[in-house]
Amino acid sequence: MSSSTSSTGKRIVVLGAGYAGLTAAKGAGRHHRVTLVAPEERLLHRIRQHEAAAGRGRDWPAIADLARGRTIEHRRARAVELDLAGRKVALDDGTSLGYDTLVYALGSRTAWHDVPGAAEHAHPVERATEVRRLIREAEHPGTLAVVGGGATGIELATELAEAHPDWRVRIVAAGRVGGTYSPKGRAHIRRVLDRLGVAVHENATVTEVTPDGLRTTAGPIEAGLTVWAASLEPHPLAAQAGLAVDERGRALVDDHLRSRSHPDVHVVGDAAAVTVPGVGTLRMGCATALPQGQYVGRLLDGRTAKPFSFRYVVQCLSLGRRDGLLQLVHPDDSMKPTVLTGTAGRLAKAGIVSVVLGALK
Template sequence: MSSTSSSPKRIVVLGAGYAGLTAAKGAGRHHDVTLVAPEERILHRIRQHETAAGRGRDWPAIGDLVRGRRIRHQRARAVELDLAGHKVVLDDGTTLDYDTLVYALGSRTAWHGVPGAVEHAHPVERAAEVRRLIAEAPRPGTLAVVGGGATGIELATELAEAHPGWRVRIVAAGQVGGIYSAKGRAHIRRVLDRLGVEVHENATVTEVTPDGPRTAAGPIHADLTVWAASMEPHPLAAEAGLAVDERGRALVDDHLRSVSHPDVHVVGDAAAVTVPGVGTLRMGCATALPQGQYVGKLLDGRTAAPFSFRYVVQCLSLGRRDGLLQLVHPDDSMKPTVFTGTAGRLAKAGIVSVVLSALK
């Protein structure tokens, strides 16, 4: 399909994460796009563990990444959607009219109603705050990472390696790295042991206090608690009236259009995307980036085919010297094959570099 086959549209993209930014860049080749996001720079969520450990750097400015496209970056937050009137209301008082809306507000930390979590735990999104608190501590103390999934594992290993004077604990409701193959789980455990990370499994957090998390099995002391338990979609989609699933993710068709409002495309963590033979895609960069690229091409007229996707690998950073590359089936189920150590680390670094190149 020719990119010049349709007249220019007013497109508003909400969110400048992996999905929103790539959708805006694709659509902005021949259409006027307003990209709404309060950040000056991309957050680069898959490297937040490095930021928390004091090893991150300033990621590229959004303005630099969209240069050369018909994109205006408006630094604001969407607070209301008028889907019938094709309008977006922003927190700076601006109202934007659109022909097509791309909803890519992604996800945020899920606190699960745990008492004290909001007050006494620090979410992954505020990785720079974690870095500051560690740097300002009068002496090394004890740090608890709540969450035994990929984010929690990457945080715990990175922090333990960067700050060997700190006592790092990882607290998981189930098994740490439970989604990975037996070989993958065994390697993760070896790395945690090597770095001196204390592992607390099957320890559901029931409360967070200034002295650390409490679990059904008892309290776990921590001077600093970092929350990496899980994520939830931004609530604006449901509040505005888009059809959503039980988790609040917008239901979309095979062209990533809202099933209730087809003039709204939903991509990334905000979307419940079901692919035949694969299932409903999980949240994460691995699924968000191709969704954004697809919608960008669709709006630019460079494709008309339904969205397709297959999983290939999952990867983990385990500090600066180690990593895990887990091969998976197309439906994201685990294969027995893993690559670890230097091979796993280089594979993860390569994938992260590809992501940043795609954004550029």
């Protein structure tokens, strides 16, 4: 019997060991044998990548430790091809896995949007340790530009500015920095950026990245080091394999998070276009990925048969080590006027991060 076969003969394969994939594998692995396919040895703790970039991160938990107590085999390989008709996954080590049920959780990656020079001269958020190394090895402090005015860009800019006050940090956004937050939330973000000396460039769409900086619709911006946090795109393997996807390449799923074109495939996390009545299509991020993974784990383990449900409660930001923002939201993710800032916001964010890690353990 293969390592992914349960006592009932069902072969469950999970692709990806992010928040969604790992929690799905752990849930299904309570009473089934699961093969978890991911090249990483340790959890890619994406909600703490800004800390790693600033040199404040530590080793994240090993996947083997997080999977302890479950019947999960971790195959350290990458999925390179899906044979949906034959129910097989080809891996980059030359082997393949058959499955009865596949959980596709390959998540998202940095989207360059065909901006000339971006892939060559900018550094994506997922390579946070590379950013840390470049800062450490620089002969002298320079200018660093963070492209992206959303949550990831804000957290990176504030963390880097606080950790490296001798560097000139800039944040560059196509619209407003923190534009999705409430007026109180945006005002606090701007106060923190000002306090940390971060130069803000708004309404500046990047048209080219060069070794020396950025060309934007608002003019050139000098930068010796550029970190790209503008947007994400789903991994392309789902669309390449023939799963039904939306215009962004996210797999279309039903209310049990099954592919609408291939119901033997569950899709969770950033890879899935999950639409919840009264809420809408969920945004990418840990806040939505973790509950989806938990749900599919329970579903495969027979602990639920109900449709997936979800409601937003808060959005939170780290603003360096001494400040933070907790933004209350309506169930559909629209903003409420209430925010927690300063130490209260920082502690709230730290508490949420602890809850995430606790859920994975």
